[in-house]
Amino acid sequence: MRYDRVYNFSAGPAMMPESVLEEIAAEVLNYHGSGMSVMEMSHRSPVFQEILSQAEADLRTLMHIPDNYKVLFVQGGGTVQFAMVPMNLMKNGVACYVETGAWSKKAIAEAKRYGEVKIVASSADKNFSYLPDCSALDIPGNADYVYICENETINGTAYHTLPDTKGKVLVADQSSLFLSRPCDVSKYGLIWAGVQKNVGPAGMAIVIIREDLIREDLPEFVPTYLRYKTHADADSLYNTPNCWSIYCCGKVFQYLLANGGLEAMAQRNEEKAAVLYDFLDRSKFFTAAVLKEDRSLMNVPFVSPSKEQDAEVAASAKAAGFDNLKGHKSVGGLRASIYNAMPKEGVEALVDFLKKYEAEHT
Amino acid sequence: MRYDRVYNFSAGPAMMPESVLEEIAAEVLNYHGSGMSVMEMSHRSPVFQEILSQAEADLRTLMHIPDNYKVLFVQGGGTVQFAMVPMNLMKNGVACYVETGAWSKKAIAEAKRYGEVKIVASSADKNFSYLPDCSALDIPGNADYVYICENETINGTAYHTLPDTKGKVLVADQSSLFLSRPCDVSKYGLIWAGVQKNVGPAGMAIVIIREDLIREDLPEFVPTYLRYKTHADADSLYNTPNCWSIYCCGKVFQYLLANGGLEAMAQRNEEKAAVLYDFLDRSKFFTAAVLKEDRSLMNVPFVSPSKEQDAEVAASAKAAGFDNLKGHKSVGGLRASIYNAMPKEGVEALVDFLKKYEAEHT
Numbered sequence: 001m002r003y004d005r006v007y008n009f010s011a012g013p014a015m016m017p018e019s020v021l022e023e024i025a026a027e028v029l030n031y032h033g034s035g036m037s038v039m040e041m042s043h044r045s046p047v048f049q050e051i052l053s054q055a056e057a058d059l060r061t062l063m064h065i066p067d068n069y070k071v072l073f074v075q076g077g078g079t080v081q082f083a084m085v086p087m088n089l090m091k092n093g094v095a096c097y098v099e100t101g102a103w104s105k106k107a108i109a110e111a112k113r114y115g116e117v118k119i120v121a122s123s124a125d126k127n128f129s130y131l132p133d134c135s136a137l138d139i140p141g142n143a144d145y146v147y148i149c150e151n152e153t154i155n156g157t158a159y160h161t162l163p164d165t166k167g168k169v170l171v172a173d174q175s176s177l178f179l180s181r182p183c184d185v186s187k188y189g190l191i192w193a194g195v196q197k198n199v200g201p202a203g204m205a206i207v208i209i210r211e212d213l214i215r216e217d218l219p220e221f222v223p224t225y226l227r228y229k230t231h232a233d234a235d236s237l238y239n240t241p242n243c244w245s246i247y248c249c250g251k252v253f254q255y256l257l258a259n260g261g262l263e264a265m266a267q268r269n270e271e272k273a274a275v276l277y278d279f280l281d282r283s284k285f286f287t288a289a290v291l292k293e294d295r296s297l298m299n300v301p302f303v304s305p306s307k308e309q310d311a312e313v314a315a316s317a318k319a320a321g322f323d324n325l326k327g328h329k330s331v332g333g334l335r336a337s338i339y340n341a342m343p344k345e346g347v348e349a350l351v352d353f354l355k356k357y358e359a360e361h362t
Numbered sequence: 363m364r365y366d367r368v369y370n371f372s373a374g375p376a377m378m379p380e381s382v383l384e385e386i387a388a389e390v391l392n393y394h395g396s397g398m399s400v401m402e403m404s405h406r407s408p409v410f411q412e413i414l415s416q417a418e419a420d421l422r423t424l425m426h427i428p429d430n431y432k433v434l435f436v437q438g439g440g441t442v443q444f445a446m447v448p449m450n451l452m453k454n455g456v457a458c459y460v461e462t463g464a465w466s467k468k469a470i471a472e473a474k475r476y477g478e479v480k481i482v483a484s485s486a487d488k489n490f491s492y493l494p495d496c497s498a499l500d501i502p503g504n505a506d507y508v509y510i511c512e513n514e515t516i517n518g519t520a521y522h523t524l525p526d527t528k529g530k531v532l533v534a535d536q537s538s539l540f541l542s543r544p545c546d547v548s549k550y551g552l553i554w555a556g557v558q559k560n561v562g563p564a565g566m567a568i569v570i571i572r573e574d575l576i577r578e579d580l581p582e583f584v585p586t587y588l589r590y591k592t593h594a595d596a597d598s599l600y601n602t603p604n605c606w607s608i609y610c611c612g613k614v615f616q617y618l619l620a621n622g623g624l625e626a627m628a629q630r631n632e633e634k635a636a637v638l639y640d641f642l643d644r645s646k647f648f649t650a651a652v653l654k655e656d657r658s659l660m661n662v663p664f665v666s667p668s669k670e671q672d673a674e675v676a677a678s679a680k681a682a683g684f685d686n687l688k689g690h691k692s693v694g695g696l697r698a699s700i701y702n703a704m705p706k707e708g709v710e711a712l713v714d715f716l717k718k719y720e721a722e723h724t
């Protein structure tokens with residue numbers, strides 16, 4: 001690759017489009033004649049306000065976000081959202097969670113601090129290698145919401161049909177598939193995504209929340225920063241936001257708009273993932289970890305015949321310019337994360353490498 | 363200035379050293395042969411771990427941080443610290459606050475969610491234009507800590523002697539004077555600072571906390587992210603941190619070490635501030651807002667004879683290449699923030715401009 005860059009299969013922070021990085025590099029010392037870096041700009045200055053409102057507008061265009069939804073840029077990443085969701089949405093003190101892997105489990109553990117958590121479906125029985133049937137969930141009438149992790153980054157599952165929530169509010173952690181495919185926002189009450197996977201630099205989550213879910217009557221103990229209302233009322237400028245991440249994410253939104261939007265991304269992502277899954281399914285050495293119909297197009301966990309060989313594959317892949325193929329420490333194995341910014345050639349080159357590896361080791 | 367940069371007097375985010383920005387620009391597409399941007403790096407990768415541990419080590423060297431203090435990099439800025447401090451340190455449910463301006467007031471308001479707040483001194487009577495006497499505070503025996511805003515960014519005061527806390531833990535918001543002068547960390551229980559003023563890009567606070575203050579026995583409602591223990595136990599890698607800010611701040615730490623450390627900064631900052639204050643005190647048109655002995659060397663609020671003229675000064679200054687001189691919307695007037703990265707020439711040029719303005723308008 002140009003600039004001696006490597007194919008980086010990290011699950012997040014992860015690859016960004018090269019052309020976006022080139023623009024950023026060119027603007028570090030002086031953004032558009034402002035005489036300063038975006039890192040040096042007052043968040044209350046007109047030049048930054050323009051960056052912020054353009055980013056929001058472009059995201060709204062990309063996702064066709066309806067007018068009755070607010071877009072918030074919040075620091076603290078996914079871990080803060082695990083708390084903000086129940087703190088803000090548990091009005092009756094009851095919420096339903098679907099347990100599909102590492103990240104829904106973390107969300108569940110945090111929600112238990114704030115009320116009763118009902119696990120309405122789980123795939124724990126088979127090591128989270130599939131998605132449970134969510135067509136007939138047993139949802140109590142007083143449930144405040146139904147929560148899913150729409151793409152389990154570590155386990156490699158993704159919903160291809162949304163659960164039937166029986167009319168209850170659907171809340172989704174979209175961190176690792178955000179902007180990878182079209183999304184009908186009106187089906188959700190709240191979507192949140194840490195930006196460090198499919199968008200830009202870590203240190204921020206984007207929250208898309210239906211206005212009627214923004215409450216004022218929260219328990220006293222909820223900190224000002226952890227109230228969605230704080231950010232909604234101030235258009236994400238209650239305090240100093242992560243200006244740099246907003247700026248970089250905004251550039252990625254523009255890149256996506258210029259490259260066909262989410263429909264085009266979905267098509268590219270399907271093609272890219274097919275190259276890898278097809279190889280894994282044909283290979284006698286490598287095995288994909290997830291049931292076919294529930295596979296993520298973004299995170300592809302797989303294994304070789306043994307742990308030792310997994311480690312060897314990751315190490316020789318790294319030496320050959322394919323970085324970060326080691327699976328998450330909690331599950332082991334191998335994992336290739338192939339977000340929007342991973343070029344198809346990167347996946348093809350990886351498959352060539354794995355083929356060769358298989359030929360030499362069997 | 364080079365690159366057509368302007369003298370930027372923003373109170374934060376604020377100027378960064380030009381040489382640091384040059385290094386950052388050069389590394390955007392490929393950091394030190396890693397084949398990727400720092401924005402694209404897994405926070406668990408060895409290359410990022412090295413950036414993080416070097417940043418911490420350099421900060422420890424700069425500030426001579428004793429071994430029994432932890433250094434934490436936490437997202438959410440000052441606003442999250444306003445909540446974390448009382449949530450984590452209010453064991454008896456009583457804390458003392460010194461009220462010196464906008465930022466101590468925000469800290470006080472947030473602390474009231476979590477316990478009894480005793481305002482042990484205040485300068486509200488004179489519009490926060492001085493610091494109250496803190497040599498004989500009335501501190502209850504069961505107080506968990508005494509909190510100060512060591513430099514009020516909006517009002518322009520700075521402590522030049524620390525309060526006598528009668529042996530109680532001192533907690534300081536150092537956001538707007540962090541690394542501007544030497545600091546005896548051992549006098550504090552906890553120091554925190556939003557980095558976006560005197561260090562690097564917004565989206566992070568640095569917390570320096572004495573180990574024995576890190577508690578496990580917190581109320582259930584305290585979110586995982588808002589527990590200092592979460593970050594301390596994981597060396598700031600419990601979840602994905604603001605990697606970019608850590609990287610940029612690390613560069614600034616190296617710049618400070620290479621330029622004489624905090625002693626040299628203090629001397630430069632005294633000289634720089636004297637240029638401006640001497641002018642303001644001699645001027646018949648402009649007036650510095652703060653009592654001499656309590657003045658901040660970082661944020662210099664001042665006024666012209668009228669609000670209308672304040673606005674005119676700010677506008678013509680901007681046209682002449684001196685940006686962000688408007689005072690905070692809550693207090694009006696003018697304000698020049700002259701952090702470490704503001705060159706002395708910038709302050710001299712501003713004074714020349716103000717002198718000329720005065721001559722032409724009186």
Ligand SMILES: Cc1ncc(COP(=O)(O)O)c(C=O)c1O
Nearest residue numbers: 077078079103153175194601602
């Ligand atoms: C799906 C998902 N949710 C939540 C998180 C946690 O995010 P953070 O590290 O920003 O707290 C991650 C990954 O890091 C993730 O992949």
Ligand SMILES: Cc1ncc(COP(=O)(O)O)c(C=O)c1O
Nearest residue numbers: 239240439440441465515537556
């Ligand atoms: C002294 C001080 N404390 C706290 C804050 C609040 O920080 P943040 O905007 O990161 O919440 C600021 C400024 O923004 C400040 O100047």
Ligand SMILES: [Mg+2]
Nearest residue numbers: 131132133294
């Ligand atoms: Mg199924």
Ligand SMILES: [Mg+2]
Nearest residue numbers: 280283286287
């Ligand atoms: Mg196979």
Ligand SMILES: [Mg+2]
Nearest residue numbers: 493494495656
């Ligand atoms: Mg005094």
Ligand SMILES: [Mg+2]
Nearest residue numbers: 642645648649
């Ligand atoms: Mg005067």
